[in-house]
Amino acid sequence: MNKVLIAVYGTLKEGEPNYPHYLENSKKLSNTNIKGKLFQFLNRSYPVIIESNSTVTDCEIYEVDTDTLLALNRMEGGAGYRLGVQHIKVDNKNNPVFYFYMSNNDKYTQEQHGEKFIPIDNYSHKTVKETQNAYVDKK
Secondary structure: OOEEEEEEOOOOOOOOOOHHHHOOOOEEEEEEEEEOEEEEEOOOOOEEEEOOOOOEEEEEEEEEEHHHHHHHHHHHHHOOOEEEEEEEEEOOEEEEEEEEEEOOOOOOOHHHHOOOEEEOOOOOHHHHHHHHHHHHHHO
16 A cells, blocks of 8 residues: 655644544654644634745654545545645655645635634644633733
């Protein structure tokens, strides 16, 4: 079966809620950065990367089979994410690595859907409410 590389930065990271359902049996290759700005939804418990060439986000790289990639695409695509590719150095080679993101040009933007995005440096499911409450308290 063909293998591909996937970069994860939110609920799919090791220790996060979706990891055991999708990546527990996949091989983790490294921690690295991908281009994109990380945000937390104000009213949801998961993050999003918005395209950016000037900002990077910490992520984990996994080697997955195509069935796992398709399952991830069904889950993430259902939430409005796109599947993208970046070339990232893994094992001293530039490799195409898939990741899920939202485009600044997508219909699914904070203005069109009344969503608020909170810029964050890193994501942890355990601190979602704390992040959201801190944002609301500032206002």
